[in-house]
Amino acid sequence: xxxxxxxxxxxxxxxxxxxxxxxxxxxxxxxxxxxxxxxxxxxxxxxxxxxxxxxxxxxxxxxxxxxxxxxxxxxxxxxxxxxxxxxxxxxxxxxxxxxxxxxxxxxxxxxxxxxxxxxxxxxxxxxxxxxxxxxxxxxxxxxxxxxxxxxxxxxxxxxxxxxxxxxxxxxxxxxxxxxxxxxxxxxxxxxxxxxxxxxxxxxxxxxxxxxxxxxxxxxxxxxxxxxxxxxxxxxxxxxxxxxxxxxxxxxxxxxxxxxxxxxxxxxxxxxxxxxxxxxxxxxxxxxxxxxxxxxxxxxxxxxxxxxxxxxxxxxxxxxxxxxxxxxxxxxxxxxxxxxxxxxxxxxxxxxxxxxxxxxxxxxxxxxxxxxxxxxxxxxxxxxxxxxxxxxxxxxxxxxxxxxxxxxxxxxxxxxxxxxxxxxxxxxxxxxxxxxxxxxxxxxxxxxxxxxxxxxxxxxxxxxxxxxxxxxxxxxxxxxxxxxxxxxxxxxxxxxxxxxxxxxxxxxxxxxxxxxxxxxxxxxxxxxxxxxxxxxxxxxxxxxxxxxxxxxxxxxxxxxxxxxxxxxxxxxxxxxxxxxxxxxxxxxxxxxxxxxxxxxxxxxxxxxxxxxxxxxxxxxxxxxxxxxxxxxxxxxxxxxxxxxxxxxxxxxxxxxxxxxxxxxxxxx
Numbered sequence: 001x002x003x004x005x006x007x008x009x010x011x012x013x014x015x016x017x018x019x020x021x022x023x024x025x026x027x028x029x030x031x032x033x034x035x036x037x038x039x040x041x042x043x044x045x046x047x048x049x050x051x052x053x054x055x056x057x058x059x060x061x062x063x064x065x066x067x068x069x070x071x072x073x074x075x076x077x078x079x080x081x082x083x084x085x086x087x088x089x090x091x092x093x094x095x096x097x098x099x100x101x102x103x104x105x106x107x108x109x110x111x112x113x114x115x116x117x118x119x120x121x122x123x124x125x126x127x128x129x130x131x132x133x134x135x136x137x138x139x140x141x142x143x144x145x146x147x148x149x150x151x152x153x154x155x156x157x158x159x160x161x162x163x164x165x166x167x168x169x170x171x172x173x174x175x176x177x178x179x180x181x182x183x184x185x186x187x188x189x190x191x192x193x194x195x196x197x198x199x200x201x202x203x204x205x206x207x208x209x210x211x212x213x214x215x216x217x218x219x220x221x222x223x224x225x226x227x228x229x230x231x232x233x234x235x236x237x238x239x240x241x242x243x244x245x246x247x248x249x250x251x252x253x254x255x256x257x258x259x260x261x262x263x264x265x266x267x268x269x270x271x272x273x274x275x276x277x278x279x280x281x282x283x284x285x286x287x288x289x290x291x292x293x294x295x296x297x298x299x300x301x302x303x304x305x306x307x308x309x310x311x312x313x314x315x316x317x318x319x320x321x322x323x324x325x326x327x328x329x330x331x332x333x334x335x336x337x338x339x340x341x342x343x344x345x346x347x348x349x350x351x352x353x354x355x356x357x358x359x360x361x362x363x364x365x366x367x368x369x370x371x372x373x374x375x376x377x378x379x380x381x382x383x384x385x386x387x388x389x390x391x392x393x394x395x396x397x398x399x400x401x402x403x404x405x406x407x408x409x410x411x412x413x414x415x416x417x418x419x420x421x422x423x424x425x426x427x428x429x430x431x432x433x434x435x436x437x438x439x440x441x442x443x444x445x446x447x448x449x450x451x452x453x454x455x456x457x458x459x460x461x462x463x464x465x466x467x468x469x470x471x472x473x474x475x476x477x478x479x480x481x482x483x484x485x486x487x488x489x490x491x492x493x494x495x496x497x498x499x500x501x502x503x504x505x506x507x508x509x510x511x512x513x514x515x516x517x518x519x520x521x522x523x524x525x526x527x528x529x530x531x532x533x534x535x536x537x538x539x540x541x542x543x544x545x546x547x548x549x550x551x552x553x554x555x556x557x558x559x560x561x562x563x564x565x566x567x568x569x570x571x572x573x574x575x576x577x578x579x580x581x582x583x584x585x586x587x588x589x590x591x592x593x594x595x596x597x598x599x600x601x602x603x604x605x606x607x608x609x610x611x612x613x614x615x616x617x618x619x620x621x622x623x624x625x626x627x628x629x630x631x632x633x634x635x636x637x638x639x640x641x642x643x644x645x646x647x648x649x650x651x652x653x654x655x656x657x658x659x660x661x662x663x664x665x666x667x
Contacts, residue, residue, distance in 0.1 A: 013350075013364060020365035024372040024399075028380075028392055037061060037187045037385040045115070052116030052164060057123075057191025057199055059387070060112055060170070062088045064184070067109040068098040071146060071173045074137040077111070084111070089187035090382055094180065096328060104327045107148060108183050110172045114164060114190075121196040122160040122170070123189040126256050129153035129178045129263055133160055136168035143259065146175045153178045155266075156259030159196065177324075178263045180316075180331045187385060202388040207253045210390060214250065214401050218243035221408070235287050235411075239404050242280035246401050249273035250394060264317045271312040271334055274397070278341040279305035281400050285348045285363065288407075308337055335378065338393075342367075342374045366403030370396035514638075516661060519550040519591050523584050526560060530567055538576025539597070544583040550591040551661045554638050562634040565627040566595040566654050573652070574599035590640075591660050596653040602646040610644065 033039065037059035042050035044063045052058070065084040072082060094104035114135075122140075124131060130144030130153055140162060144154035153176075176182030189196065221240030249270055260266065279301060286298050312334060320327055349367045352360045373396025376384075380392065390398070527543045534541040563582075570580045578598040585592045602610065611632045635642045640658035 013361065016361045016365050017368045020368040021372050024369040024396075025376075027395075028373065028376050028384075031386065031389055032380070032384045035386045035389045037189070037387060038383055040387070041187070042190070047113075049113045049115040049167065052114055052120055052190055053192075054116070054118050055192055055195065057189055057195040057387075059187045059189050059385075060089065061187045063112055064089060065111040066092065067111070068095055069106050070109055071107050071132075071175075072109040072111075072171070073173075074134050074169065074171060077169065077171070088382075089184045090385065092183065093185060093331075094176065094182040094327070101325065102328055103324050104180065104182065105177045105324050106182075107146065107173070107175045110174065110184050112170045113167065114170055115167045116164045117166070118164060119193065120162065120164050120190055121193050122162070123196050123200065124158045124160065124172070125186045125188065126155055126157060127172070127174055128182045128185055129155055129176045130174060131158075132173040133158075134169075134171040135160070135162045136164070138162065144175075146173050148175065148177075151175055151177055153263040154259055154261060155256055155263050157200075157253070157256045159200070161193065177321075179267055180320075180327045189387065199388055203253060204257070206389055207250060210250045210394070210398055211247050211254075214243045214398070215247040217401065217405055218247060235284055236408070238280045238283045238287070239408055242277055242284065242404060243401050245273045245277040245280060246397050249277065249397070250390070264321075268313045268316045271316075272309045274338065274393075275305060275308050275312060275334075275341070277397055277400070278338065278345065281367075281404070282341065282345055282348065284404060285345060285352070285367075288352075288363075339374060339378075342371050346371050362403050362406055366399045369399045372396070373399070514553045514555055516551055517554050517556060519552055519554075519584060519593070519658075520545055520547070522556060522559070523563075523582060523593065526563055527582055530564070534567060534571050534580060538578075539571060539574040539599075540579040542579055542581045544581060546584050546586060548586055550584060550586045552591055552638070552658050553661060554658065555634075558634045558637065562631040562656070563593070563595065565631045569627060570595055570597035570599065570652070570654075573597065573601075578651075586660060589659060590657045593656040593658070594653055596651065598651040601648040601650055601652055602644070603648055604646075607644060607646060611642070 038061055040058055041061040042052060042058040042063075044050055048063050050060060050063050064087050066087045067082055067084050070082070076082065095106040095108065096102045096104040099106070122133070122135070124133065124143075127143060130142070130146045130151070132142040132146045133140040140160040141158060143156045143158055145152035172184065172188075174183045189199065191199075218240045221236050221243065252266070252270055255266060282301055283298060286301075315326070315330055320330065346367045349360065349364045352363075373392040377392040377396075384392070523545055524543070527541070527545075531541045567580065567582070574580055574597045580595070580597045583594045583596070585594075611628050632642055635656050635658070638658050640656060643655045643657070644652065645655075646652040
């Protein structure tokens with residue numbers, strides 16, 4: 001059974017690979033057919049004249065006269081005939097073949113015979129690395145400085161307009177002492193003004209779409225990584241860097257359009273971005289689809305990638321200007337390194353596919369497409385060069401970016417669904433546990449109430465018996481009389497503690513039922529009910545209740561008990577000539593109930609502990625330390641808080657803060 005499943009999965013992966021490769025080939029063949037300078041090129045007559053159409057555009061590929069190591073102007077061709085090589089644009093990447101020492105640098109002249117009628121525009125794309133242009137004997141313009149004595153490289157896409165009336169010569173002087181390619185590596189485009197303008201606009205649109213989509217993905221992922229909002233932070237980081245490296249790599253048409261200087265540096269950054277993109281793709285593949293045994297490759301790949309990036313940055317910028325002969329191996333090194341990393345990426349993806357890992361299909365398809373594009377970019381040199389679209393290698397890299405973007409979306413969606421499922425399960429479990437806990441609390445409260453009731457009768461009987469014996473003075477000596485008094489005191493103490501236990505049990509035995517209540521009316525009734533009792537203690541009992549309506553969600557019985565504890569505490573510690581004040585104020589969020597007295601106050605060292613159970617400052621007065629603890633519990637039930645301020649000898653103020661109801665909850 002397992003063998004059959006493995007065979008089905010393997011067949012599925014093979015099918016995905018085959019389909020991806022087939023679609024990639026079909027796509028490449030389509031762009032080769034419809035967006036190719038080598039197909040839509042100027043017709044060459046038997047007299048070696050390039051025919052320029054009156055409408056539309058074409059590329060100037062064939063029929064070039066190539067003059068290496070010389071800069072020739074129109075006057076030079078008028079005086080004498082110069083020896084030349086017949087070539088096509090892109091045949092010679094540099095001048096190494098024309099030098100015995102294989103030095104690739106130097107100057108050259110390119111000449112082409114044109115025929116046509118009307119105003120035309122010449123789109124000179126990325127001449128390497130400077131260019132001076134003449135048409136029909138007229139100087140049209142120059143990028144950089146061609147002269148060897150004052151050579152200044154500047155790679156810029158330029159457009160030149162001129163009038164073509166019959167036959168004319170197009171002469172382009174080039175100089176290259178900066179790049180491993182030189183001269184007319186990219187075929188110029190010529191046509192009417194509207195067609196050429198639309199072509200340039202289409203090219204900028206396509207590259208803009210590639211650039212801004214990858215840049216948006218990179219910024220989004222890097223923000224997620226920085227905020228740690230994703231569990232797979234390493235994968236998020238590497239995908240963000242993959243998208244960013246592709247954006248850096250693909251932005252060169254905009255730099256060429258505006259003529260940004262620093263030629264060596266820009267090309268070095270472009271190569272480094274391409275190598276970094278392969279490295280980040282490999283790291284994501286290792287993290288997601290490779291077992292721990294092979295993850296040791298991560299360190300090796302990191303070192304190799306950093307070394308390679310260092311080479312493509314340091315060598316063009318600092319080494320080649322001093323040792324230009326090294327250029328012969330530098331270009332092949334970059335190409336072979338890219339091919340090797342692409343092959344390793346496909347191999348690791350196939351390994352993950354054979355292991356039966358999830359989501360491997362889309363990465364396998366993208367890696368296969370990327371491999372096909374890299375291979376096609378090598379074999380299509382001199383066969384395919386796009387007018388408006390990207391190059392095969394760039395399409396392949398973009399496939400990797402999109403594939404990993406789809407993978408990240410699918411993984412995020414799965415994690416979201418899993419989190420939703422866990423939250424639902426957790427909510428159900430919490431409800432079940434809450435129900436069980438509520439049941440236990442209810443049973444505990446009932447048990448304590450029953451035990452308290454059962455203990456109350458014998459305790460009362462014992463206290464009454466001791467009191468009867470003592471009062472009747474039944475043959476009691478002094479020592480026995482004292483012991484009887486002690487029994488009565490202990491029975492009274494046990495009775496008070498039993499009452500406190502029953503109060504605590506009542507607080508926790510069942511959920512508190514809350515309902516809207518007008519705090520002003522409640523406190524006014526509380527004041528009038530308690531005033532006679534408090535004034536029996538001695539101090540004056542005052543009220544200061546705001547007329548502003550204060551509505552809260554509360555339980556009147558529990559809130560009455562909490563205030564009663566505070567009020568009796570205040571009365572106990574306030575002398576007869578003092579006063580106790582009950583007040584109510586409010587703001588937009590809270591109602592503030594304060595019980596203030598002018599009594600003895602609380603020592604500062606005792607303030608942090610007064611709300612703890614069994615903590616009391618009533619030394620020798622029989623206090624149990626439960627009143628304030630119960631009060632605090634009741635306040636917390638009401639989603640509020642209780643605060644205390646006190647100064648020894650100046651009194652104490654307890655303030656209860658309870659949230660007021662919103663307007664839509666008021667009645």
